[in-house]
Amino acid sequence: MGRFLLVFRLVWSDVRRHPGQAAMLLLSLSVATGMLALGGSLGGATEALYRHTRAVTAGPDVVAVSPDNSAATARTQDALTSDPAVTAHSGPYLQYYSKLKAKGSTSHVVVTAADAEPGAVDHPLVTSGTWVRSGGVVVERGFANALGVRVGDRITVAGRSLPVIGTAVSAATTVYPFAQLTGPDGGPSDYSGLVWMTKQDTKPLAAKHLSVSSLLYLKLRDPDATQAFVSAHRGPTVYANFQSWQFMIGQDATIIEGSQPILVIGSWLLSFLAIAGVATLAAGRAAKQTRRVGLLKAVGATPGLIGAVLLTEYVTLALLADALGLTAARFTQPAVVNPTASLLTTTAGPSTGTIILTTVVALAVAILTTLGPTMRALRTETVAALSDTARQPDHRSRLTRVSAMLPVPVLLGLRLIARRPGRAFLQACSITATVITITALLIIFVQRQVSYGIDSPHLGNLKDAQSRHMIVVVAAALVVLAGVNTLTTTWTTALEARHTMAVARTLGATPGQVTAGLSAAQLLPTVPGALVGIPLGIAFVWPFSAAGTVYPPAWWLFSAALATVVITAALTALPARIAARRSVAQTLSAEIT
């Protein structure tokens, strides 16, 4: 019991003494788990939204799309509605392929002739204004958002200006811009939005001989048996394409399919950065605490206690960060999973699987960061015992040997790296992670964007925009964290190298040389780290890139890598400079006690 109390007290005093470290761990891990939770929940998110929308709007199980309103279509539709598997139906509704102008943008549009009173299947949910009435248009909500139109605005449909009287959401169609269930005349489909008008108002469209299709909404006895139903109605006499609700979920999900890998890979990279940064801090701290070990021993504690304290503290912080990340993910999820607003938003939290995953990751980060220092603390006695025995006297690393031929600051830097190769590796990996993300960002941004509208720059590409937003957020988080990591690593290295640097100062090293040495210790691993990041970044994007992916010119990528190195240099100079300014006499006399 007393042991637990001691650990708890030490943890508490630790957190109070190093609030910055605790905050850094909390922040970086929150962001990482939040992203992971978000990325993890994206998989089923669209389905959840669609199911919700379908339940609210009495969505159809199958939509039968016939390419025209011929007699053959009518026969097919009769056959479908008389199938005993069908319990209810609505329609057929005619859908005209036309163009729409609003707020200076032009877009493909499908105009559905709707009943003033919806039938048994598909009750579109009016989200603003009213449902269709004569002389007014209801715009599908995702489409309205993209166009920027609201109730009261006027839009031009097939050359005829009409007021928008409402916006609505329906599960009988796929989300904007996939409103065309099949293309005009059964051909390939265009990016398109959806509007509803009264049958009366669509008469002028019919007169214009626009392409038309006929939609029949079917409710099945067994909603899960859509595949069997569709198979049963296949053949040369059947004059229709079928869209099951399951198919629509798949189609709807494509709008966010780019975000998931970005978020998931981004969260892995962030977790790694969190490990790299916090491990460095923990190591620096453990080194400081080794001096306290002797003191603790007097009260019956072992060096293992240091590890226990670190572990307890980090596990607690990691769990807290996990909770914060999951909460943040829950609140940001609606904005991420429903970029088109074509579906109704639900407040489904992260799934159990996601919670388990993020918790495991958070705990892994906590354990991985404390593993090194803990092991070292546990080994301290053994090492001390070993150091008494004579060992191979010719212990002189090649790195140290080579470094003697370099300018003095680089020499100091290299010898610092030789002292902690693991940290140099982590620093290199941090930079690699950052450059990977920046490379991915550049690749995503140079891709040609296919606008959803027709020569209408305002009607952007929601899917690409979503990916861009995500990569920008991930890259920003990574860059900030990598920057903080660089600062803390330099600072920790400076603290640990304080004695060596102070000795170098007594031997006549200038503050400038010491600063340069500390900077060099960080910079040297940064260069290979940045260079490796470029091909790795391309490799990360590769599996998700379609044919015809455009790559940015090589000099862009190298400039980005170079910029990373330069920024790292600037970041390392600051703490190194502060450390170099310390009084040599104080540092040396502090070492004695």
Add this chain to the structure above:
Amino acid sequence: MNQFQAVLQARDLLRTHGRGESLVHAVDGVDLDVPAGQMLAVMGPSGCGKSTLLHLLGGLERPSDGEVWLDGRRIDDLSERALAQLRRRSVGFVFQAFHLVEELSAAENVELPVLLAGRSLRTARRRADELLAQVGLDDRARHLPWQLSGGQRQRVAIARAMANEPLVLLADEPTGNLDTAATLDVLRLFEDLRAAGQTLVIVTHDERVAATADRLVSMRDGRLVDDTWMADRRQPVDGVHGWEG
């Protein structure tokens, strides 16, 4: 250079730490002239400011007031960079805690100041071999500090301090962590240096170390309270009485 010309001078040297209530005069108005080739010992109880005085003399700390002159050049108002360059060539430090760079071998420790002074690696290697032979550690050149005994480490530190043939060698409790035999080794080294005309300032609380010096100043509360120049006549050793009986 004249035998009695001061190579190191302190004029009304003042060094305070802290401020207000907790203001401490670590060094409080010290005047001191160290002639070239002299071996000077500074004694005093711990906390009397003797280490601070040594740091001030070597340009490791800056005085709050007063002047420090090294070889006719005022050094207390030099820039940090100029001070570093001065330490490189003109001052050698030896500390109680040895302060070797733990990850460098004995030879590499000695090479370090030579490299810092901008000489070639070959020169540095040769100088290190030479100095380590002088301190009797040529067979330990490749050892890391933890593989050496305290006395050996201090001898490496002295070799390192001498690497650039400094004008003055400043030693802060050089034997404080050593046993009697190792202390004698270090004192023998100092004696050799003194014989070669090296100016030495040694801060110590060990009377036996102080007694080997040419001159002994005592410090108390930041001030010099006693200054004894010891004659160096060859005399029979007193101390064993009545053995004739």
Add this chain to the structure above:
Amino acid sequence: MQDVVLAMLAKEPSHGYHLREWLRRALGPLGESMNAGQIYVTLARLERAGLVVREQTEGPPDRKVYALTPAGQQRVTTWLTEVSWPKQDLAELHLKLAAARAARLADPVELVAAHRRELLRRLRQAQRALLAEPEGSVAGLLLEGVALRLQADLRWLRACEQFWSRVENKAEDE
């Protein structure tokens, strides 16, 4: 001195010359002041006391070989087993300082300083001699003892100085 000479003869009979050389080596710089004839004076005394005998009566004094008598043997055994430790008489200086202060004859701090300078001088000689000795010499061991004693005395003088200057300061304050 007598006991030392007896002890050296316990192993085997020896010339006075050899005895003198051995003593010089063991004492090192401390033996420099030793009179050359002193050893023979001592041997003569021992012979008179019946503790040693001359084995060869011819030749110059240098060539004389001395050996222990049973009585001499007895004396050596007694000497080796007896524990004696020279007393350092600090009381005299201590009382001198106290008296000087009480009678206002002199400043005890000044007296201490004078003693300190003298002891430092002696310590310096001892240290110098010690440093000149090669490593592992017997004489070095003796010098080490001398230096350690002087160091202890100097530390005591430091304590005296602190004590008496405090007393002095107090007196001024009153």
